[in-house]
């Protein structure tokens with residue numbers, strides 16, 4: 554059947570695959586025919602994702618990507634890739650007056666330096682094949698200052714999104730496409746770890762025109778588009794998937 558969104562025959566790396574958006578991305582990519590290499594830190598939850606994959610030939614790699622050792626260990630175990638979705642990330646809500654260098658380092662390490670170094674090695678070692686596609690998961694918090702105390706997280710994602718554009722330019726010589734997804738609030742464990750209060754979440758929800766936060770699959774399907782040949786003329790761009798939430802009403806909290 555004609556399907557330009559198919560991932561049949563493609564091998565795709567998904568980081569952050571033990572939870573939330575990364576898990577959904579891995580599972581949905583496998584349903585679209587991809588062979589996936591999934592990675593995360595928590596072996597039990599990564600195994601749950603692995604067990605939910607469709608098809609054969611998938612692999613799982615436990616790695617902490619906050620440091621060089623974990624990144625090199627992961628990259629050293631990878632086959633040639635047709636695509637990668639770098640979903641691993643952490644959240645933090647903290648007013649600027651408490652945002653010390655140490656806090657910035659911790660969040661930037663995982664949300665910025667980790668995907669940056671992973672990308673550098675994937676490209677330098679030619680693990681990303683010609684005509685492959687790389688997708689970063691940035692955030693609407695990197696565009697709008699809608700969420701009080703989102704400064705460290707938001708700037709880490711803004712930096713990642715800017716890096717994406719430079720990669721798209723430089724990697725075009727090998728026809729490697731690079732894009733990002735910009736999600737609004739998505740129902741995953743990340744938003745329920747206490748750094749945003751449930752009361753604050755209710756206030757955010759009220760301004761989402763479709764009256765719900767995203768489901769991880771809403772993001773996964775955007776990633777599939779960017780990994781598939783349907784997006785073969787798309788590079789250096791950010792796809793906002795936010796249910797109209799922040800982009801309709803960025804200033805009100």
Ligand SMILES: NC(=O)c1ccc[n+]([C@@H]2O[C@H](COP(=O)([O-])OP(=O)(O)OC[C@H]3O[C@@H](n4cnc5c(N)ncnc54)[C@H](OP(=O)(O)O)[C@@H]3O)[C@@H](O)[C@H]2O)c1
Pocket residue numbers: 568569570571572573574575592593594595596598616617618619640641642643644663690691692693735736737738739740741742743744
């Ligand atoms: N949920 C939202 O509203 C939202 C909105 C915009 C953007 N995002 C972005 O979407 C991405 C996925 O978030 P999520 O909501 O799905 O969060 P999540 O459910 O908490 O999942 C985060 C994933 O990242 C992995 N991870 C975190 N630190 C890691 C490290 N040092 N090394 C390796 N893996 C690490 C986790 O692995 P382990 O669990 O195995 O440690 C987990 O698989 C993140 O980049 C996040 O910033 C989320």
